[in-house]
């Protein structure tokens with residue numbers, strides 16, 4: 001039986017770190033690109049890509065992503081990804097988790113990484129920019145006023161099994 005995506009992510013990341021080291025502290029994204037290129041050259045059957053935002057870097061595989069905060073110093077402290085874990089737990093209690101991509105923490109050779117199912121990107125253009133169009137006003141209200149999410153621009157959500165899903169919900173104003 002095929003193992004679930006978190007198990008596969010853990011296995012992948014262990015082999016990645018064993019061969020190329022921890023990608024932490026790679027404020028210079030060229031280092032991550034170099035690691036990924038070397039990985040892809042050595043593994044013809046698996047293709048990894050990467051993406052990054054203001055505070056985090058993400059490795060993207062077929063159906064999951066692995067992310068971490070750039071700040072190596074604070075990686076064990078309360079950071080962006082940790083905040084996302086906290087928000088996800090809150091969303092579960094509030095019944096708002098269906099519009100968030102679940103986040104799971106894994107430990108790989110002493111360091112934490114965070115796994116999410118991979119969402120496809122949003123369709124850019126006209127009403128498709130608007131998350132409210134897909135999830136409705138009530139859930140949008142909940143994300144804003146109960147979870148206090150502040151960064152719901154169209155680069156931060158996509159589709160998971162056909163449902164509009166926020167995958168970057170680390171930023172909140174609480």
Ligand SMILES: Nc1ncnc2c1ncn2[C@@H]1O[C@H](COP(=O)(O)OP(=O)(O)OP(=O)(O)O)[C@@H](O)[C@H]1O
Nearest residue numbers: 051052053054055056058065116117118119167168
């Ligand atoms: N679950 C996911 N599915 C698909 N792509 C993802 C996922 N999570 C992250 N990404 C990709 O990685 C990028 C960076 O991740 P994320 O948005 O979580 O980081 P960030 O640094 O907090 O971003 P921001 O610049 O919005 O603050 C995203 O813009 C997206 O391209």
Ligand SMILES: [Mg+2]
Nearest residue numbers: 053155156168
């Ligand atoms: Mg983002």
